[in-house]
Amino acid sequence: MTTTKDLFSSPRPVSAISDLFANIWQLGYVCTDLDKGMDYMREQFGLEHCIEVPTDTARVIDSDGEELPWEARIAMGARGGLIIELIEPVSGEVEFYRRFLPEDGSFGVRLHHLATQVPLGDDVWDDMRALLAKSDLRFDYTVLIPDRVRAGYVDTSPQLGHLLEICQLQPADIETFTGIVRDSS
Numbered sequence: 001m002t003t004t005k006d007l008f009s010s011p012r013p014v015s016a017i018s019d020l021f022a023n024i025w026q027l028g029y030v031c032t033d034l035d036k037g038m039d040y041m042r043e044q045f046g047l048e049h050c051i052e053v054p055t056d057t058a059r060v061i062d063s064d065g066e067e068l069p070w071e072a073r074i075a076m077g078a079r080g081g082l083i084i085e086l087i088e089p090v091s092g093e094v095e096f097y098r099r100f101l102p103e104d105g106s107f108g109v110r111l112h113h114l115a116t117q118v119p120l121g122d123d124v125w126d127d128m129r130a131l132l133a134k135s136d137l138r139f140d141y142t143v144l145i146p147d148r149v150r151a152g153y154v155d156t157s158p159q160l161g162h163l164l165e166i167c168q169l170q171p172a173d174i175e176t177f178t179g180i181v182r183d184s185s
């Protein structure tokens with residue numbers, strides 16, 4: 001079983017994009033309705049410990065550095081291991097979530113991203129940008145939550161069918177996620 005110590009230990013150094021897979025701590029899913037999504041994951045997959053988390057302080061920045069309007073509802077859950085994130089795109093710049101959902105608007109829960117972590121620091125973030133650029137990839141969107149996380153979405157869907165979310169987790173977020181995993185065991 002994966003422990004919180006394993007999930008949030010010092011991330012493996014990244015010198016190739018594939019190194020990011022060693023640092024995966026979360027599977028991100030999009031859903032058309034968060035409440036139904038939480039019920040579905042509980043009833044179908046036993047994800048009993050899943051809680052909605054606040055998003056009111058989040059800012060979304062595009063690849064040009066422009067802040068965009070964005071609203072989403074998010075829940076996090078676990079069952080003693082990887083965090084499962086459920087995202088309901090609500091309004092603003094949310095097409096990068098919605099494009100994974102059923103086109104007819106019917107209820108759905110679909111894989112969106114694998115979240116991986118890298119150490120804190122602007123120098124590390126710049127190194128990630130340079131590494132991504134070597135493969136013609138970039139941070140298409142970055143979600144910033146002050147004192148919690150900087151998370152850059154990289155569109156690897158043409159190659160892998162999902163996005164990568166590269167995260168720099170602050171101690172407050174690690175504490176929150178550790179609690180979710182611990183309380184779910």
